[in-house]
Amino acid sequence: MRCERASTSRPTLSAYFAAHALLPGGWARDVLIETNAGGDIERLAEGAKADGAVRLWGPVLPGMPNVHSHAFQRALAGTAESGDPARHDTFWTWRDRMYRLVLTLEPPDIEAVATWVYLEMLKSGYTAVGEFHYLFHTPDGSRYDSPTETADRVIAAAERSGIGLTLLPALYTYSGFGQQAPSSPQRRFAMDVEEFCALWDALDARIGRNPQCTLGVAPHSLRAVSPQSLASVVTHVSRRRPEVPVHIHVAEQQAEVDACVAWCGARPVAWLLEHAPVSERWCLVHATHLDASERTRAALTGAVAGLCPTTEANLGDGIFPAQQWLAGQGRIGIGSDSQVTIDPAEELRWLEYGQRLFLQQRAVLCTAETPSVGGTLYRVALAGGAQALGRSIGRIERGFRADLVVLDGENSAFRDVTGDGLLDRYIFGGVREPVRDVMVGGRWVVANRRANGEHAAKSRYLRAVAHLRERA
Numbered sequence: 001m002r003c004e005r006a007s008t009s010r011p012t013l014s015a016y017f018a019a020h021a022l023l024p025g026g027w028a029r030d031v032l033i034e035t036n037a038g039g040d041i042e043r044l045a046e047g048a049k050a051d052g053a054v055r056l057w058g059p060v061l062p063g064m065p066n067v068h069s070h071a072f073q074r075a076l077a078g079t080a081e082s083g084d085p086a087r088h089d090t091f092w093t094w095r096d097r098m099y100r101l102v103l104t105l106e107p108p109d110i111e112a113v114a115t116w117v118y119l120e121m122l123k124s125g126y127t128a129v130g131e132f133h134y135l136f137h138t139p140d141g142s143r144y145d146s147p148t149e150t151a152d153r154v155i156a157a158a159e160r161s162g163i164g165l166t167l168l169p170a171l172y173t174y175s176g177f178g179q180q181a182p183s184s185p186q187r188r189f190a191m192d193v194e195e196f197c198a199l200w201d202a203l204d205a206r207i208g209r210n211p212q213c214t215l216g217v218a219p220h221s222l223r224a225v226s227p228q229s230l231a232s233v234v235t236h237v238s239r240r241r242p243e244v245p246v247h248i249h250v251a252e253q254q255a256e257v258d259a260c261v262a263w264c265g266a267r268p269v270a271w272l273l274e275h276a277p278v279s280e281r282w283c284l285v286h287a288t289h290l291d292a293s294e295r296t297r298a299a300l301t302g303a304v305a306g307l308c309p310t311t312e313a314n315l316g317d318g319i320f321p322a323q324q325w326l327a328g329q330g331r332i333g334i335g336s337d338s339q340v341t342i343d344p345a346e347e348l349r350w351l352e353y354g355q356r357l358f359l360q361q362r363a364v365l366c367t368a369e370t371p372s373v374g375g376t377l378y379r380v381a382l383a384g385g386a387q388a389l390g391r392s393i394g395r396i397e398r399g400f401r402a403d404l405v406v407l408d409g410e411n412s413a414f415r416d417v418t419g420d421g422l423l424d425r426y427i428f429g430g431v432r433e434p435v436r437d438v439m440v441g442g443r444w445v446v447a448n449r450r451a452n453g454e455h456a457a458k459s460r461y462l463r464a465v466a467h468l469r470e471r472a
């Protein structure tokens, strides 16, 4: 067997042979996958012969979309884990620490950290990311010469790493419900609707029609926008691009729910369903605190719940009602959010474990049709993730991006097991380094666990983090 080496070149037509591959209709044997020069899957055949195709080293999965990322927060991961028993440490005290980091980041740091984080994502099996970006201005709130300065850094990081990008510029105008003025650190991201729409238009022109990168929009949260600004921005971008993904943080913290009720008499998701055109284009990030009515109605819109179980655990958010959400036909995607973990298998494992701990049951997130928990979780996160990121990804199928994850077929965990048993082992089997090779848009970006440009990217990341610590 041989595996094509990582290369930046893209041949006009390439053929790959997988002994096992997860296709939309289920697991298939002896699959021939042909990719075209544009990075899409051109042809697919089951029960095929390898002939001259490149044999892949193990079971092949569609790459996992990461629906929610703040790349810069990687520099904070693991540094905010000491507390004081006399003090009530919460999401809000963590946010103060995060804001201190916000004030130290210069554009080259943003690019260096994001590039490294995206390589880490690729190595773990994420092949696309939704970057929820709000660091637009200088630390004192003054404007860079180019309004797209920091967004350009994120785009450059995605291009350098090779990951697919859905850039989600965030509208952040206020510090709390009722249009409270932004706090000092929040000046770095605060904008009014007019300035935001001009920025969005500039990014739209910058990105254009790019198969590897698309533009969405992210009203940050109901805390950070007004009813008028939310409506104005969604209307503006929808006129330009009717299918644009819309992401919003909502109901992550109980304190946020309480503040929303105090402001308008309604819970956040209930308010949103009443006042915004929530649909399949929307991703409700976290949506942790839902009452039964919100849960039922939000699921029926077709919106994706953007779940980030390891961050939600780290920040003490609460437990999303995943069992009831899925039973009500709700859709989910997963995200690495604060980057305390960069591993889709761990996010999916903790999504299930949260339900087990809460319900005191086992094997919660599965169905009669798909009794495998791993099989259920991987499929629903693929479908919801692709929907939330607004790109043709998440399926090994003709016309979709050639985003492939090759598990390590030589790992003992994957020997003598087939079908969804592979996904159960991958997610719940405690497998070290399960991902061997990763292709994005027809191009190998990870080969034998090494990402393209990994050494240089790591050096730049470490230098950036050292500078951030000096400035903190």
Ligand SMILES: [Zn+2]
Pocket (backbone or CB within 6 Å): 068, 070, 132, 249, 285, 337
């Ligand atoms: Zn977030």
